[in-house]
Amino acid sequence: MPPTPAQVAALAAQLVALRDGALALEQRFGDELAAIAPQQRASARNLLHYLSVRRHDIRALQQDLSALGLSSLGVLEPHALASLNAVIGVLAQLQDAAPGGGHPPLPPPPVDFRSGPQRLREHALALLGPEPQGRLVRIMVTMPSEAATDAQLVQDLLDAGMDVMRINCAHDGPAEWAAMVENLRRAEQSRGRSCRVAMDLAGPKLRTGALRASGRVQRLAPQRDCFGRLTRPGRVWLTPAEAAEPRPPGLRLRLEISGGLLGQLAMGDQLEFTDARGQEHRLLVREARGASWVAEIEQTAYVEEATRVTARRDGETVGSGAFINVPEVIEPIALAVGELLILTRCDAPGQGAERAADGTVVTPAQVHCTLATAFEFARPGHTVWFDDGKIGGVVAANDGERITVSITQTGPKGARLRAEKGINFPDTPLAMSALTDKDLADLPAIVRLADMVQLSFVREPQDLAQLHAELDRLGAQRMGVVLKIENRRAFENLPRLLLASLHRPPVGVMIARGDLAVEVGFERLSEVQQEILWLCEAAHVPVIWATQILEGMAKTGAPSRAEVSDAGMSIMAECAMLNKGPRIVETVRFLAGIIDRMDEHYRKQRATLRRLAVADLED
Template sequence: MPDSLNMLIAKLDEILADLEAAVTGRDHDIDAVAPEHRRGARNLVRYTALRGQDVRELQNDLMDLGASSLASPEANVRAKVQAARNVLAALRGDPGPWDLTTIDDDLDAGDEILDRNARNLFGPPRAGRHTRIMVTLPSQAADDPALVADLITAGMDVARINCAHDNPDAWRQMIAHVRDASAAAGREVLVSMDVPGPKLRTGPITDGPAVGRARVRRDEAGHLLAKSSLWLVPADLETPPAPAPATSDARPTLTVQVDPAWLGQRRPEDAIRLRDNRGRRRRFIVAALETGGALAYGSRNAYIADGTLLDSDGRTTRAGGIPPVPRRLLLRPGDRLVLTDDLTPVEPPAPGETARIGCTLAEAVAALRTGQPVLLDDGAIEATVESVASGEATLLITRTKPGGQRLGAEKGINLPETHLPLPALTAEDQSLLPFIAAHADAVAVSFLRSVADIDHVLEALDQIPAPGLGLILKIETGPGFRELPSMLLAAMRRARVGVMIARGDLAVEVGFERLSEVPRQILALCEAAHVPAIWATQVLETLAKTGQPSRAEITDAATAQRADCVMLNKGPYIVEAIRALDDILARMGRVQRKSRTLLRPIHSWADQ
């Protein structure tokens, strides 16, 4: 036993020396961070030094002796290692005194600092839970203060505005509603705004015919369950068409613009006759006249084109306002696709031709090299660069779903192994920063891949200036994940800083098979830096969209409690999703603190 204790103590002494050597090697970077982050910066450097070693055998040996296994060292790395050494020294019979002076306060100090930093960035937590809830505001939040009040009452702690949508007037209204509802609720709710970032998307495809489909719904035996429906609205170009009224079974309603005078003559029970785009006779009956239009039902499917003649009691009008059918490219493994910087709308290829599609960032096409992977439409299509030429690259499709995958316009392109010579902030992003600094509490920046990107963002914020504006780093690329320790040290020059784990793009970039480990590693790294983290992408998404959660997303939401903030996206049932998440986070907060399990009593097992 003494020999094994000596060996273990020597190994821990070696680790402690490595930790301090790592801190000494990054003194310049640590000295540059804001004073409130100095301790977190040192701990971050120690954590990356520890995780750069394989200590699994050491962990097992420590556990065999009942000492700390070095598990969950994030909050205070040196204290954790020193505590293990003290236990071994006591087992060896050393008389002491034990080395406690080198421990930064105690093992709880890291938790306290992280709580303080989370409060500074996200505001105070709601009673009963540590983890905040961030909610993406829908467009209607600009015109519906009651909706914003409902979000806050349900448990929203941070309102998120995505600047890729809406406009400054709408954002200003949203923020005003948040401030008013927050004051009325008697608690602080902060506002974070995401700048759009560079848009790496597929280019346009020529439109298909302007034909809409009014559909019936039938059961398996062919019995009619729901009729096809038309929403007839006046063809007034100065006024956007009124939205189609909701139907009880959520069946789609085809909106058709018609002559206002013709529409004004319609009455309930009027028959509307037409020949659809296939030449088939169809008949619809006006069921109701409502504000903005008339609702008519039919008993068969109808394909109605722009210009289709509608007849009612001998009076006719032409159907209008029907959007063209979006066209897509069908791709299968073994096909080739030319990715080009030319954004002229492309035609779907004829049999035997190679498909082409544009890329919204010419710099991305120019940066491609032979053999590099290209992921399209959130990774639904995988390809490899086969050859490159001026302004274009030929891709070999390597994976799609069985039977092939259709690729449309405005779909995401991911280049996980391609170095893109792009600034972290686009010109549009920089133009939005003064507005964000004047109205919001934090800004979230996308597409961060290196310390140079952080330097660029900090310089832009200094030029506004915006000393009190919080900065959230969105980690969504492979390089961003790999460079995160250095990027965090650079970002910690600002007092209010956090990280968003954007799991959607991140999964595409690093591979879905790694999605089980990479977000957890980011959480651990942020905890070591005492920097708050946001768990984002598709949390309770099915619940928010349909009102009914899946079992898997409840488990995901429970895991999200390890973050300091969880982000929900918009949906018709978002209030219900907030309430559910509030309950999940409160329950999990009683049994879990970050990666550490808390052994609360389980009363359901009592008296068994």
């Protein structure tokens, strides 16, 4: 049955209220809009209109509009006011009244159904470079250190479909970064393709510190079959401690011997020693290579630092020496639910818990936390996560020098925490700058080499303002900036960060799903990343979909089904980022194929519009 006049009037009133609310929010942010770059002001206005609508739950309204065969506002993001105007106009015709039900005519929307999506496409072009042939989504690839010396690797990545080279400034240094870019520029010239360079600021490191070494020991072991029978002796590289030679390919085990003993050896000699367990062992000398020898062992031995070794030939002693510079053994910290872990401000090596004979903990485990700010703001009850969410805990106490964490989550058999693992305090308001002294020192090299700089651990608009000021000082006003959304505070501040970013284009947003999942909770990641995509589309800001895309394939060459499905979802963004791995070239080619096929089916996903808490700019 056709709708009654009362039903049409009720729908029109709801839409007019949404429209008026959008215009009112724009007026309240007039000063902010005036400070935004003129060419970006329409996008900022559209973002404000969209945020106003998303402060409401309009799912029932969408259903009613759909029942009338009208637009349900499911494609609102790139042209919010134009969408509202269009539906209000149709309802006005149904009422046989002036558009808006007698309200004064609207000012024209900042963007329409054509110009809104076109702005996003143009902004992606400005930041990420030309669209690759056959697909809309670019592919960004993180460079391994080898890219500085292996020009063929860079060329192969470009041939496979790399559109943006990402250099992580937490690794290597300016000389290596320059070599990577030089290899890329040569590859571009030879292939007739262009590729942008993105350099990722290291940002403040929140990680576990070093762990105390348990001692120095080298395990020597042969190969055995499933029945424990010897199939191949263990091959050991023996090299003089006074002039050690590099281990050749194919030899995993290495020991240095002092005292000039190796110069006295001949093929077939035996090296006798007592290992860490008090067991007698022999190494059979097989092959000379330079000043070093290859020897074999048929029984598993544990060689300690300064272990004495005696060479014998036909039962006679040839000489003696000692194994030195044996590698340190660093045991990870074993943790179980209910135990305590002490985070220390003091940069001393960490260690596992000391236990009594019955296994009870006498002294809790402890490890250094690299970010001093955590000791100022962490409070009892705040959640703490370690190693990408593998270990969880709650702050039990904090005296400013030591944070006591009660472990609440591990794997079923406990967990093992190693050095240099990430720490997340999602509940703790860490007052710190996103730019560190290292970042400031790296920026001069970055502005010479890169097309865009990626701001890590951004939390507040002030972080972006500081970066803009530094780029101005370096004369890099046109440098692209990518905001990495990798913590809860950045997500909660995203509307304000987007408005601040539009002060100076070009700009993009990276959804750093690894840390973000830990910060907001793994169960909320899908919801949160979708909200980020919506807000960025409303601001006409291109998005980089990052972290663990086809990670298994990059490492082993074989993707899982879940990885392939996840990679297909990257077409919701303007760029997908792959991390480094031994099979990265094949992975780039594989991802390009997925994106090419998925682009033929749909572009961006659409959904019903419940209220978004993050849309409340004025709270």
